[in-house]
Amino acid sequence: MRYAHTVQAVRDAEDALMARLPEGVLMQRAAAGLAAVGAEVLGRVYGSRVVVLAGSGSNGGDALYAGARLARRGAAVTAVLLSPERAHTAGLAALRAAGGRAVGTEDAAAPIARAHLVYDGIVGIGGKGGLRPQAADLMRAVYDARAAVVAVDLPSGVDADTGEVAGDAVRADVTVTFGTYKPGLLIDPAAGLAGALRLIDIGLGDDLGVPAVEALQNADVAAMLPRPGGESDKYRRGVVGIVAGSDRYPGAAVLAVSGAIRGGAGAVRYVGGGGAAVLARHPETLVSTGSPHAAGRVQAWVVGPGLGDSAAARTAVEEVLASDVPVLVDADGLRLMSRDAVLARNAATVLTPHAGEAAALLGRPREAVEASRLDAVRALAGAYGATVLLKGSTTLVASPSALEPVRVNPTGTAWLATAGSGDVLSGLAGSLLAAALPAADAASAAAYLHGLAARLTPPPLTALDVATTLPSAWPL
Numbered sequence: 001m002r003y004a005h006t007v008q009a010v011r012d013a014e015d016a017l018m019a020r021l022p023e024g025v026l027m028q029r030a031a032a033g034l035a036a037v038g039a040e041v042l043g044r045v046y047g048s049r050v051v052v053l054a055g056s057g058s059n060g061g062d063a064l065y066a067g068a069r070l071a072r073r074g075a076a077v078t079a080v081l082l083s084p085e086r087a088h089t090a091g092l093a094a095l096r097a098a099g100g101r102a103v104g105t106e107d108a109a110a111p112i113a114r115a116h117l118v119y120d121g122i123v124g125i126g127g128k129g130g131l132r133p134q135a136a137d138l139m140r141a142v143y144d145a146r147a148a149v150v151a152v153d154l155p156s157g158v159d160a161d162t163g164e165v166a167g168d169a170v171r172a173d174v175t176v177t178f179g180t181y182k183p184g185l186l187i188d189p190a191a192g193l194a195g196a197l198r199l200i201d202i203g204l205g206d207d208l209g210v211p212a213v214e215a216l217q218n219a220d221v222a223a224m225l226p227r228p229g230g231e232s233d234k235y236r237r238g239v240v241g242i243v244a245g246s247d248r249y250p251g252a253a254v255l256a257v258s259g260a261i262r263g264g265a266g267a268v269r270y271v272g273g274g275g276a277a278v279l280a281r282h283p284e285t286l287v288s289t290g291s292p293h294a295a296g297r298v299q300a301w302v303v304g305p306g307l308g309d310s311a312a313a314r315t316a317v318e319e320v321l322a323s324d325v326p327v328l329v330d331a332d333g334l335r336l337m338s339r340d341a342v343l344a345r346n347a348a349t350v351l352t353p354h355a356g357e358a359a360a361l362l363g364r365p366r367e368a369v370e371a372s373r374l375d376a377v378r379a380l381a382g383a384y385g386a387t388v389l390l391k392g393s394t395t396l397v398a399s400p401s402a403l404e405p406v407r408v409n410p411t412g413t414a415w416l417a418t419a420g421s422g423d424v425l426s427g428l429a430g431s432l433l434a435a436a437l438p439a440a441d442a443a444s445a446a447a448y449l450h451g452l453a454a455r456l457t458p459p460p461l462t463a464l465d466v467a468t469t470l471p472s473a474w475p476l
């Protein structure tokens with residue numbers, strides 16, 4: 001698992017650790033990592049030209065010390081001090097002692113124009129809001145110069161705790177972060193500005209508390225997924241019921257079933273108007289046309305993709321929500337469900353909105369959801385007492401309990417923004433629910449496999465390609 005902690009958690013851990021260590025040790029650990037990554041980016045340090053953009057806090061201090069380390073190895077290092085009178089005194093002295101120099105912003109143009117590498121030490125976890133105008137101007141000059149940008153701890157101007165970006169922010173090639181990931185490094189829009197991430201262990205480990213955000217890694221997913229054993233039969237492996245598609249949208253039925261069939265359940269029951277299309281593609285499906293409760297027992301339901309908004313569709317959603325097995329609600333189902341019906345449930349409920357659907361459920365503009373994904377997914381999970389998987393450029397999974405870390409999906413590709421790929425995801429997640437995975441595990445493992453399958457599929461991909469590629473994404 002990869003973990004991200006809030007600024008407060010980092011500060012608490014830092015305080016606890018600093019009480020046991022001589023002064024300055026943590027900053028030296030940070031600077032050593034920062035210099036090592038800078039050297040890697042440069043390839044050859046001797047003779048290179050490095051600019052350190054140094055703000056007034058410890059973030060600037062880290063960058064100045066890293067600059068000093070590179071200066072000692074033969075780089076020409078110029079620090080640009082954003083507030084010269086408040087620059088980190090010891091860091092600046094170290095840089096000068098190593099042969100580096102410092103200038104004010106008025107003399108920054110020439111060194112920036114010739115720089116190979118720029119450290120963004122403008123602001124770190126102490127930052128508030130976007131870049132101030134002077135820093136934003138400097139960054140424009142940096143981009144014009146085409147220097148590599150290495151952000152110190154996080155790209156300046158992004159919100160470390162939320163991934164929100166309130167104004168201008170640094171666009172980095174690499175971000176070197178200290179002690180733990182910060183939620184903003186994993187969640188868009190900020191994550192999109194961080195470039196490649198490098199975590200430097202500065203020893204905070206044991207002092208960090210519960211993470212705010214976590215990302216599954218391959219081994220975590222492998223440990224969660226169902227594996228048939230000697231005593232398995234198709235019923236014991238779990239049966240998933242899919243209520244999806246309609247005369248108008250039979251394709252959604254095919255896609256949801258295709259995801260479900262690749263999700264490890266023992267059998268898939270399909271209920272609805274798309275049965276002929278489903279059977280043509282997936283003859284192994286158990287098809288029925290009546291109401292969901294007449295279809296036979298299932299261990300989990302998926303309801304909603306391509307369902308339309310007929311009275312029958314509404315009744316089907318109500319019936320499924322009234323069942324005592326886990327239910328995943330997607331697409332049209334999200335519009336048709338009642339909040340009270342979700343709140344009244346005893347078994348798990350998983351909601352899988354994209355940003356537009358989440359916006360409708362929350363009564364916020366879509367742009368507000370996209371700008372504040374973490375807040376949106378938590379708010380929905382709280383309001384519905386459900387596990388919520390918010391889709392999009394960063395897919396997040398929140399549990400109904402606010403104490404649980406939010407999961408951020410590390411796989412995926414923008415090629416997934418293609419019609420019907422969400423239907424495949426809902427079928428897949430439903431299949432994992434039927435195989436008895438806890439709701440957050442089913443949702444986050446499904447997002448992981450779906451995103452990995454998409455990456456393994458040559459673009460431009462179709463939704464059905466993703467379903468077909470799922471076995472290659474399944475960890476062995």
Ligand SMILES: NC(=O)C1=CN([C@@H]2O[C@H](COP(=O)(O)OP(=O)(O)OC[C@H]3O[C@@H](n4cnc5c(N)ncnc54)[C@H](OP(=O)(O)O)[C@@H]3O)[C@@H](O)[C@H]2O)[C@@H](O)CC1
Pocket residue numbers: 010011014026027030055056057058059060062122123124125126127128129130131132135152153154157178179202
């Ligand atoms: N915690 C740890 O374990 C370790 C932490 N370490 C490092 O310390 C960093 C945190 O340092 P920090 O606390 O000094 O704050 P920091 O991010 O430098 O900024 C604060 C200053 O910025 C200013 N400012 C605010 N907003 C701004 C804006 N938008 N644009 C411009 N300026 C803005 C604000 O001053 P203001 O001008 O508002 O008075 C304030 O003085 C952390 O990210 C990591 O790099 C490592 O050394 C190793 C161990």
Ligand SMILES: Nc1ncnc2c1ncn2[C@@H]1O[C@H](COP(=O)(O)OP(=O)(O)O)[C@@H](O)[C@H]1O
Pocket residue numbers: 331354390391392393394395412413414415416417418419420421422423424425450
């Ligand atoms: N910009 C993006 N980057 C990565 N993944 C995306 C992006 N946009 C959409 N996706 C993914 O594509 C899928 C689209 O699902 P959805 O919006 O429900 O579409 P549909 O209803 O057509 O199936 C989701 O898995 C979502 O996370």
Ligand SMILES: [K+]
Pocket residue numbers: 059120121122123124151152153154155156
């Ligand atoms: K920074």
